[in-house]
Amino acid sequence: MASDPGLAAMLLWTISLQAVGTAGTNSNEVNLLDTTTYTGDWGWLTYPSHGWDAINEMDEYFSPIHTYQVCNVMSPSQNNWLRTGWIPREGARRIYIEVKFTLRDCNSMPGVLGTCKETFNLYYYESDRAVGSTIRENQFIKIDTIAADESFTGVDLGVRRLKLNTEIRGVGPLTRRGFYLAFQDIGACIALTSVRVYYKRCVGVSRNLAVFTDVVTGADSSSLVEVRGQCVDHAEERDTPKMYCSAEGEWLVPIGRCVCSAGFEEHRDSCVACEVGFYKPVAGDGLCGKCPQHSHSETRAALACPCDSNYYRAADDPPAAPCSRPPSAPVSVISSVNGTSVNLEWERPLDTGGRSDLQYSLLCQKCSGEGGPCEDCLSYPGSSTGVKTGASIGVGGGGLVERTGTAAVRFVPRQTGLTEPWVTVLNLVAHTNYSFRILAMNAVTHLSNEPSLYAVVNITTNQAAPSEVLAIRQENTSQNSVTLMWHEPNQPNGVILEYDIKYYEKDNEDQSYSTLKSKNTSARVSGLKPGTKYIFQVRARTSAGCGRFSQNVEIQTGKAAPLRYNTMSIIWICMALVSGLVTFLAIIICRKRHCGYSKAFQDSDEEKMHYQNGHVSFPDARFYIDPHTYEDPCQAVHEFAREIEASRIKIEKIIGSGEFGEVCYGRMRLPGKRDIPVALKTLKAGYTEKQKRDFLAEASIMAQFDHPNVIRLEGVVTQSKPVMIITEYMENGSLDSFLRVSMYKIRSTKANCKFYHLFCFSVLTVVC
Numbered sequence: 001m002a003s004d005p006g007l008a009a010m011l012l013w014t015i016s017l018q019a020v021g022t023a024g025t026n027s028n029e030v031n032l033l034d035t036t037t038y039t040g041d042w043g044w045l046t047y048p049s050h051g052w053d054a055i056n057e058m059d060e061y062f063s064p065i066h067t068y069q070v071c072n073v074m075s076p077s078q079n080n081w082l083r084t085g086w087i088p089r090e091g092a093r094r095i096y097i098e099v100k101f102t103l104r105d106c107n108s109m110p111g112v113l114g115t116c117k118e119t120f121n122l123y124y125y126e127s128d129r130a131v132g133s134t135i136r137e138n139q140f141i142k143i144d145t146i147a148a149d150e151s152f153t154g155v156d157l158g159v160r161r162l163k164l165n166t167e168i169r170g171v172g173p174l175t176r177r178g179f180y181l182a183f184q185d186i187g188a189c190i191a192l193t194s195v196r197v198y199y200k201r202c203v204g205v206s207r208n209l210a211v212f213t214d215v216v217t218g219a220d221s222s223s224l225v226e227v228r229g230q231c232v233d234h235a236e237e238r239d240t241p242k243m244y245c246s247a248e249g250e251w252l253v254p255i256g257r258c259v260c261s262a263g264f265e266e267h268r269d270s271c272v273a274c275e276v277g278f279y280k281p282v283a284g285d286g287l288c289g290k291c292p293q294h295s296h297s298e299t300r301a302a303l304a305c306p307c308d309s310n311y312y313r314a315a316d317d318p319p320a321a322p323c324s325r326p327p328s329a330p331v332s333v334i335s336s337v338n339g340t341s342v343n344l345e346w347e348r349p350l351d352t353g354g355r356s357d358l359q360y361s362l363l364c365q366k367c368s369g370e371g372g373p374c375e376d377c378l379s380y381p382g383s384s385t386g387v388k389t390g391a392s393i394g395v396g397g398g399g400l401v402e403r404t405g406t407a408a409v410r411f412v413p414r415q416t417g418l419t420e421p422w423v424t425v426l427n428l429v430a431h432t433n434y435s436f437r438i439l440a441m442n443a444v445t446h447l448s449n450e451p452s453l454y455a456v457v458n459i460t461t462n463q464a465a466p467s468e469v470l471a472i473r474q475e476n477t478s479q480n481s482v483t484l485m486w487h488e489p490n491q492p493n494g495v496i497l498e499y500d501i502k503y504y505e506k507d508n509e510d511q512s513y514s515t516l517k518s519k520n521t522s523a524r525v526s527g528l529k530p531g532t533k534y535i536f537q538v539r540a541r542t543s544a545g546c547g548r549f550s551q552n553v554e555i556q557t558g559k560a561a562p563l564r565y566n567t568m569s570i571i572w573i574c575m576a577l578v579s580g581l582v583t584f585l586a587i588i589i590c591r592k593r594h595c596g597y598s599k600a601f602q603d604s605d606e607e608k609m610h611y612q613n614g615h616v617s618f619p620d621a622r623f624y625i626d627p628h629t630y631e632d633p634c635q636a637v638h639e640f641a642r643e644i645e646a647s648r649i650k651i652e653k654i655i656g657s658g659e660f661g662e663v664c665y666g667r668m669r670l671p672g673k674r675d676i677p678v679a680l681k682t683l684k685a686g687y688t689e690k691q692k693r694d695f696l697a698e699a700s701i702m703a704q705f706d707h708p709n710v711i712r713l714e715g716v717v718t719q720s721k722p723v724m725i726i727t728e729y730m731e732n733g734s735l736d737s738f739l740r741v742s743m744y745k746i747r748s749t750k751a752n753c754k755f756y757h758l759f760c761f762s763v764l765t766v767v768c
Helices: 004-015 155-158 568-595 633-638 691-705 735-741 742-748 749-766
Strands: 029-034 045-047 053-060 062-072 081-082 097-101 121-127 141-147 167-173 178-185 189-203 205-207 210-212 225-228 235-245 254-260 264-266 271-273 333-338 341-347 360-368 375-376 411-414 422-427 431-442 452-462 470-477 482-487 499-506 514-518 522-525 534-543 553-556 649-658 662-668 674-684 713-717 724-730
Touching: 062 081, 097 178, 141 167, 178 189, 178 210, 210 235, 254 264, 333 452, 341 431, 341 452, 360 422, 470 735, 482 534, 499 522, 514 522, 633 691, 649 674, 691 713, 691 724
Parallel strands: none
Antiparallel strands: 029 189, 045 081, 053 062, 062 189, 081 178, 097 167, 097 189, 121 141, 121 178, 205 210, 225 235, 235 254, 264 271, 333 341, 341 422, 360 375, 360 431, 411 422, 431 452, 470 482, 482 522, 499 514, 499 534, 534 553, 649 662, 662 674, 674 724, 713 724
């Protein structure tokens, strides 16, 4: 045992340490044992009996003080044990032991240098229940040897200046339900003023609108415990909210988050409802927004703001879009009538309804007279503009058509869905009153129960060419003629002056066709080949011009009756054929070898020549038409000559000059055929109107000739510059130049020509 003076001294400084022994703890530390809270003896087990002593005294404030002391420094080989009671673990995986003590400096006590120590040992033992005093020393596991940072001396005792030491040791991982602690003294003069056993936890917090509850730290000093958070009320996960609890009981940086639900906004780590007049359509970080223009909300936590009366929101409008309404009617409508078509233009409505997706649609009505009844121009069943006007509109193939058996009314670019304030209406009936309604619409027009507003424009069409001739039928057919009959056009658009009948052999239109005129609705076409299929077309003409040709009508002429000849008839026929053949061959040989230049038997590579008047190929009588009777020379030349694209012409060289310009040599490319040489007569730049008229009149005259000894017109170029007349190319030049150069040859070959004539006559005599 320690000497009496030593024990008394220990009591003196122990009493003065009470204030220190009752110090508080951190909020993230959970005590399993704290001797400062004991009001009586700690009740710990000591052995041997002369080792640790329990000291229970009163301080100057008459508060009880409980400590354990030992100071057997005079005796060697000390082994004094102090063991706690069984301490429940309470889910802790790692515990911390805080020991507060004082220790006497061995050098301050005489005669103890060989036996005095300044350290003690700390042990623990795990068990699932209290085991009493049956624990042996060798069952304890050493935690550490604890030394004092500061010790006191006799001088400190004299002035009551004590030096308190605090040491903390951690133990883990723990696996049993509880444990014991033990303190081993090996010869020190020491007093335990307090012992606290605790574990650390991360205290529950709220971060990023997620609640994280209390969690015990991990078993190792470096372990992290993952904790998943729960979203607060009226919030939902955007990314899974997680945080990690460190071994020191501190939360690390959070991962993931929650966001407030639709109709709620964040306020101090919670989600609160949007106020009246505000809304939030989707979950997110955003705040509640004020209702857009012309909308409102009547309750808290609104997801959207309904539109005010007579205002609407389109299906693809976002909730943040202001409500809008249908536009007013277009203004300042201008119409321009051109024959049977009309151009309509207008300006935007004064009130667009608060939208930019403005479109226009038209309704067309045909009226019988001033103030008379009107009927819809268009009658496609089941199609409409989607506007409440009582009229129906159909859509089809770039425009809308009128199904009345007449020509289709057509809108360019279209009748509905116009984005520009203009439209052209074609194929109207001449001398007819029309009424057009122009409606402005947007994406909310169909949501309104009110009729759409529109602007009205009334027009009257002018005189126009007649419509197509219908119902052509065959009245009579013979070997060489066909009688046709037809009905007057549904839309004559004036007085019918005459009818043009166009006919040609089937599959032979590219070669030639003929025309015939008639004042009546019937005509007899003669001079046809027996047993041949012909195609017939008819068109009407008024003072306003010619209408379109009718659909093709195919008619076959009657077959020729077989001829019966007797023997004498056959002989005379053979003689006539042979003499004609011989004479024909003689003339050809004479002309080709000696009698000058002719173009009668040159092959033609020309394409179809599109005539509007006159005749080609058939031997019937033809009529010459003076092109100067036309007001427009272009119309005259297009009646007789075909227009050739300039891209098909290649000019290779200049071969001369004429009255109107240069004469060139070139080649003309025909589809599917070889290039052919052509002569090009151009109209010089800076020409006068009279020169152009004479130039085109020359082409119109040439186009009406079809004879092997007359130069052939291939076509004209009038749609681009320069204007050109294209003819076949004559290799020997003009006739007068050829005759002057060849005069000597012609004289020297006269005898040869006579010889050929005599030879032909002799052959004919022999044959007969």
